[in-house]
Amino acid sequence: MLTEYVSAVLLVAGAIFYLAGTIGLLRFPDVYTRLHALTKADNLGLGLIVIGLSLQASSFAAAGKLFLIWLLVLLAGASVSHLVARAALHKGVHLWKR
Amino acid sequence: MNTVFLYALVGIGLFCLGLFALIVQAHLLRKILAINIMGSGVFLILVALARRTEGGIPDPVPHAMVITGIVVAVSATALALVMILKVTESSGQPEFPDEESK
């Protein structure tokens, strides 16, 4: 019963980080800061959801697969952020200044 | 049950939207997008209707057809994209030449 509650709390927390990521994507002023928002969703949002779901997983293999998915999304998110930032700098997209 | 008809109707919507765009849009890349969306609409109707079985296991035959359909669609898309590159190279614009300007 306790695991269910802990899992539910983690899932809700994950969803809130997704919301934070989306708000960041919508509100931040330029590409570089928006990259920052994106990583909140995949590091913490998906991470918390994966931890929450793996608490209820039926086997270690199932939990392992969930963590593999998370690691792959992390890898994709980190590399894509780097590549997009590099390409944006290369193309001369201006940095946001206050 | 309602889900079946909801998604089948969405499929009809996609098909007609795609067909309309195929007719009115001149840009060839958009025409290919339109054909892809029409195809997705047809797939959606097929798979939605396959779920009308009583036991809860959907009919596997339409599923198999749609899987082959998806793979054929992507190969046809690749071919079509190479063809529009060729048209663009020869005519200088990604459209078919207009009847009036000939």
Place this chain on the structure above:
Amino acid sequence: MQTLYFALALFLLLNLFAGMWRILKGPTAADRMLAAQLFGTTSVGVLLLLAQASANTVLHDVALVFSLLAALTSVAFVRRAWLSKE
């Protein structure tokens, strides 16, 4: 519990649609691509929640393929589409 999973999946779906605003507005192509990237990450979350709600672990495989290909379109964008413009 099942209701919670569905509610959260719905919540993530709403997030996803909110992110579509960025696809609409841009302003640069990179912004649109980033929105699509977030779209992919959010879809993975939705799929995992749906898998738990329907107790169907097969959906983990779908999420796995999603996460594997999450980088592919963005890499294609950076390597092909964005270098050539202008």
Place this chain on the structure above:
Amino acid sequence: MEALALLQDVFDILLGFGLLWLAWLALFSLDLFRSIVSFISFGLLMAIIWVRLDAPDVALAEAAIGAGLTGALFLAAFAKLQPASVNGKGSSINPQKQSSRKQLLRWLPALIMLWIASGLTIAILALPPHATGLTSEVTSNLTASGVSNPVTAVLLNFRGYDTLLEIVVLLLALLAVWSIGSSVPSIESEPGPVLDTLSRLLVPILIMVSAYLLWVGAHAPGGAFQAGAVLGAAGVLLVLSGWKLYPGLEGFPLRLVLTAGSITFVVIAILTMLVSGTFMQFPPAQASILILILEMVATLSIGVTLAALFIGSPPTDIKKL
């Protein structure tokens, strides 16, 4: 229970409308790049819809192709179109040429579309709410098919013809692409250390997942098409990271891999005809192993063909001729 059903309905309705909206954006956005990004997102939503319709096999194929390969294809083509369209645009498209005849030409199709849409809607709504289709035929013959996943049984055994012809269609598409050939070179630059590391990490995992999908396809969602699509994605990633095929492998070895799927299919079909008297009628005792062999070879051919389709230009030995 009430709340759950309501949530599911809201989820489905939102998903359906979201899909239509994305289709609209993909088709009628003024900015072409926005159209393409909308179309990529459309593919992602489509995969979720397949999940909602209890079609995990289709969802897997869509996740690999609709959400990955198609997007990469469109982005690469968009890039190659850019320089050409900048030259020719000013002279060819005249906004003031929108005469009344052109306006009519927009309204007429719209009316026809509405007519078709309402006709189709009436037809769909008139269908009986429950139908068994071919489910009972498939399930009652499943034990003789050699696999326990009904979709794989249909693809590789009951409707093997479709799959054979489908692999041939892939091959034909590639032949056509090679013979048209594009002279627009894709722009290449240094991939950089991050992309290099990404491809070195991801490609082995992609190959492993492809093998995994192939193996589970016998009893769970997965199979040759999904595995082939994932393998093709691995190839596309390699191409994008600047990897090239070793020139010695471009000639006969490449063509052997490309055609292996169709050839194996035909050979097995003929052999089964000699044994059992009917084209492609697998003997139930050997069906399982035959399907596995077919799927392995088909996966390889599908994967390599998809990657070759992405490259779009023929191998160097054809260019020399």
